[in-house]
Amino acid sequence: MKRVHNLAIVDDDDAFVFLTKEMVAETNMVDNISVFKNGKVALDFIEMNRGNEEELPEIILLDLSMPVMDGWQFLEKYSQLDPALAKKISIYICTSSISPDDVNRAKAQSNVSNFMVKPVTPENLISMIRQLN
Amino acid sequence: MYWVDTTIVPFLNEENKPYRYVAIRADITPRKKVEEELVKYSSALEYQNQQLIDFCYIVSHNLRGPILNISMLVDFIEKTADIEKQTEAFSKIKPVISHLMEVFDELVESIQVKQDTEIISEELDLEESTKKVLIGFKPLIEKYKAEVHFDFSESDRIDFPRKYLDSILTNLISNAIKYRSPERDPRIEIKSKKQNEDVLLTVSDNGLGIDLEMHRDKIFKIRKTFHEHPDARGFGLFMVKTQVEAMGGSIWLDSEPDKGSTFYIQFKNQEL
Numbered sequence: 001m002k003r004v005h006n007l008a009i010v011d012d013d014d015a016f017v018f019l020t021k022e023m024v025a026e027t028n029m030v031d032n033i034s035v036f037k038n039g040k041v042a043l044d045f046i047e048m049n050r051g052n053e054e055e056l057p058e059i060i061l062l063d064l065s066m067p068v069m070d071g072w073q074f075l076e077k078y079s080q081l082d083p084a085l086a087k088k089i090s091i092y093i094c095t096s097s098i099s100p101d102d103v104n105r106a107k108a109q110s111n112v113s114n115f116m117v118k119p120v121t122p123e124n125l126i127s128m129i130r131q132l133n
Numbered sequence: 134m135y136w137v138d139t140t141i142v143p144f145l146n147e148e149n150k151p152y153r154y155v156a157i158r159a160d161i162t163p164r165k166k167v168e169e170e171l172v173k174y175s176s177a178l179e180y181q182n183q184q185l186i187d188f189c190y191i192v193s194h195n196l197r198g199p200i201l202n203i204s205m206l207v208d209f210i211e212k213t214a215d216i217e218k219q220t221e222a223f224s225k226i227k228p229v230i231s232h233l234m235e236v237f238d239e240l241v242e243s244i245q246v247k248q249d250t251e252i253i254s255e256e257l258d259l260e261e262s263t264k265k266v267l268i269g270f271k272p273l274i275e276k277y278k279a280e281v282h283f284d285f286s287e288s289d290r291i292d293f294p295r296k297y298l299d300s301i302l303t304n305l306i307s308n309a310i311k312y313r314s315p316e317r318d319p320r321i322e323i324k325s326k327k328q329n330e331d332v333l334l335t336v337s338d339n340g341l342g343i344d345l346e347m348h349r350d351k352i353f354k355i356r357k358t359f360h361e362h363p364d365a366r367g368f369g370l371f372m373v374k375t376q377v378e379a380m381g382g383s384i385w386l387d388s389e390p391d392k393g394s395t396f397y398i399q400f401k402n403q404e405l
Contacts, residue, residue, distance in 0.1 A: 015202040015225045019209055022218070065194055067358040067365070073347055096198035099190060119201050 004030040004058050004129055010042040010074065011035070011063035011094070016118065020061065023122050029129050038066040039074030046089075047081060056087040058132060061120070064095040064102060071095070072105070079111055090132060094120055136165040180378075184247060191240060195356050199233040239355060239368050243375045252294045254380070259285040259325055259334070262295070266302040273310050279319040281306075288327040291334075291400045297376040302336075304369035305396055309338035312360055314391065331382075332403040337395040343388045352386065373398075 007030045011017055017035050024030050034057065036042035042060070049055040064071035071093060078091070090113040093106050098117055106115040113131075116124055138161045143151035206229070209222045263283050267274070274281060291298070306321060313319040322337045343352065343359045351357040353374040358365035377384045381401045388394035 013198065013202065015206055015229050016198075018222065018225055019202075019205050022209065022213075065198075065356075067367075068361055069347070070351075096201055097193045098197065099193045118198065119205050 002132075004132065006030075006032045006034065006055070006057040007059045007061070008042065008057035009033065009035045009061045010037075010039060010066070010071070011061070012037045012066045013063065016063075016094075016120075020120060020125075023120070023125055026122060027126055027129065029126070039069030039071060039077075043069065043074055043077050043081075046078070046085070050081065050084050051086045053086040056085060057089060058087065059128065060089055060091045061094045062091055064093060064097060075109055075111065082111060090128075092116055092128060094118055135160055135162040137161065191236075191355055195236050196233070199229050199236070202229045203233070235366075236356065239371075243355070243372060246297075246372070246375045246379050249379070252296075252379075254292045254294050257291055257293055257295060257298055259289050259291060262298050263302055263323055266299060266306060269303070270306055270310065277310060277313060277319055279310055279313070279321060281321045281323070283323040285323075285325045288325045288332045288403075291325075291332050291403050293380060293400055294376075297380065300376055301334075301373050301398060304373050305336040308369060309336065309340055309394075311362060311364060312341045312394075313338070314340050314393075327403075328399070330402050330404050332400045334398045334400065335395055336398075337393060339393040342390040342392050342394050343386075344390050345386075345388050353384070 007024060009017055009020055011020075021033050021035070024033055034045075036045060039062075046056065062071045062074065069077075075091070091111060092113055093115045095102060095116075096118040103115060106112055114128070138159045140157045141154055142156075143154045146152045203226060206222050206226050210219050213219055213222070260283065263285075267281060273279070302323075306323075309321045310319055317339060320339045323335070324337075325332055325334045327333075341360055345352075348357070348359050352359075353370050354367070355371040356367040357371075358367045374384050377398055377400075383399045384396065386394055386396045
């Protein structure tokens with residue numbers, strides 16, 4: 001099975017980041033995990049590495065509620081960037097929100113692969129990585 | 134004064150000119166009263182409903198997350214055999230609990246405002262209230278060389294709960310200083326003017342400003358912050374809006390990134 005080279009977590013929640021990093025490491029299917037604490041930092045990184053296949057993540061776990069630039073705003077800016085990227089990135093929204101508004105809004109986004117309501121479990125992660133291959 | 138519903142039927146002669154008429158008049162004052170009541174009732178219901186939607190949003194976005202975190206951290210500690218990882222996970226529980234308690238206290242505080250419909254308004258002197266609030270900011274004003282100007286010559290009095298006015302002024306002044314531009318000394322202008330029966334208070338600064346295109350719908354929401362500042366909690370503006378609206382008023386803003394912000398607060402029915 002193909003390994004995931006880079007997985008990025010875009011989330012400002014320290015406990016979630018810790019737990020998810022542990023879970024991802026446990027799957028033994030991912031080489032590098034990077035963490036961005038809001039949409040802006042992640043977007044800047046992707047923009048800077050737009051042509052750099054080695055650095056770009058294959059998977060982004062995206063939180064919705066973050067300071068400075070939230071998940072929705074990230075998606076909006078990302079869609080303008082998408083065609084210029086050296087790598088296809090799968091974006092998974094991970095949110096603790098159970099609001100139907102958020103689910104519907106996420107479904108309307110063409111560049112979102114899936115919508116996961118937290119808690120994210122090891123099973124979620126493994127099936128997500130499998131889907132990628 | 135009373136309300137009348139009138140129907141007039143003219144009788145026309147051969148030249149199509151009215152030569153007499155019948156007027157039927159009915160006193161509909163009671164019906165009008167009921168209608169007025171209904172309008173009031175329906176806008177109160179609309180307000181309550183919005184509050185409920187906001188509350189559900191807060192439960193979904195601000196309470197569910199930390200509760201999940203605690204439960205997941207405890208699960209992790211139970212499952213892992215690695216003592217170091219256990220200790221690390223354990224150390225992450227406390228901040229989540231204090232975060233949860235903070236959000237919870239904020240919610241309680243805001244609900245208290247919404248339910249405190251009996252709060253007493255009194256005649257307040259805007260200049261005196263502002264000066265009093267500014268005393269608390271003296272050290273910060275000196276530290277950051279802030280200039281504060283105020284002008285209440287057009288309208289210097291409002292009828293409002295003292296506690297709320299103090300909170301509104303404190304939060305807005307504190308924000309103006311907290312989110313000052315690193316490139317210039319902060320300058321804050323506080324003014325008031327009369328608008329029919331209402332009083333409009335404006336608080337302007339030359340600070341960082343907020344990107345309204347990006348954040349317009351979140352400005353007054355709980356736990357929303359727009360700058361990376363260690364003391365940004367996302368509670369001040371939420372509380373200010375709650376207090377202003379509880380008294381029937383409204384709040385909005387103009388803002389431009391790197392230029393500054395102006396907050397407008399409309400105090401309703403200020404015929405003093």
